[in-house]
């Protein structure tokens with residue numbers, strides 16, 4: 001990890017070189033105009049005694065030139081090293097956050113991120129390859145190689161989460177996620193025009209899964225009702241599924257928070273399914289239930305995986321634990337509750353767009369958790 005000191009920025013190397021040269025030339029000019037000309041020279045009035053070239057003026061020129069050269073070399077050395085990575089370099093998978101997106105703001109509490117942007121109702125994302133492919137009959141050319149464009153029908157964990165080949169897209173057409181027109185506007189002349197359906201949003205989201213404290217395990221076995229109550233106890237609320245999507249995909253509407261291709265090294269996803277025992281998991285004996293939960297759990301402590309971060313700086317949105325949201329896009333049908341992001345088991349959604357709304361708000365399970373959102377403070381023009 002490269003440590004940056006807040007408030008301190010370093011100019012690019014070419015700028016530093018230019019500054020170094022300018023300072024060097026200015027320094028020489030200064031020496032020439034003020035120091036060297038001030039050196040007393042011998043005149044006939046002083047008896048015609050000229051200073052020796054090896055003593056006064058000449059030695060001072062040598063001294064000044066050497067000093068200026070050393071200053072120049074110091075500046076060049078700084079230019080060459082200021083942007084170099086720290087010894088050892090960045091650790092594997094330590095992906096920097098997307099640039100140009102404000103992730104810290106006085107509009108939100110310190111443990112939340114500001115999410116500000118436009119949520120698109122429907123996007124077009126084309127899957128290049130995944131499991132259970134459906135050929136669209138179209139082709140796509142990358143680096144001179146033409147390949148068929150296929151789409152993947154999304155499958156979620158079925159039949160009691162029996163592991164089976166899931167329909168997962170591993171690679172999307174990069175940089176292709178246009179907002180598709182879904183709304184029609186009727187004109188004065190009764191003409192109908194399709195318009196892009198975008199909704200501006202500005203809100204705060206917990207940086208991590210609940211309890212949003214680094215080092216602790218994210219909470220599971222919590223119903224939608226309980227999650228809602230816990231958020232409200234902190235003056236927050238559950239996130240809408242639309243808010244969750246925007247926080248995950250960022251302004252570029254990425255399929256995954258980290259990019260266009262699925263990567264099981266960046267987030268806690270695609271781990272092996274373990275058969276669960278209902279009697280033990282829901283036992284009235286807390287010790288038995290706790291032991292079964294511990295056996296099943298493959299969740300990671302909060303803040304451990306620095307690579308699973310969205311363009312807005314929110315962590316572990318896809319994977320680790322599935323997250324309760326308000327089912328806004330489904331207009332509370334069939335339930336007011338919806339899961340977003342998927343959990344650690346192989347083949348689960350783990351993308352920004354899909355949701356699961358088939359579980360009612362009483363549902364609580366071993367890989368299901370939540371995080372909270374809140375309204376942002378008014379924008380005063382300073383963030």
Ligand SMILES: [Ca+2]
Nearest residue numbers: 316317319321
């Ligand atoms: Ca998650």
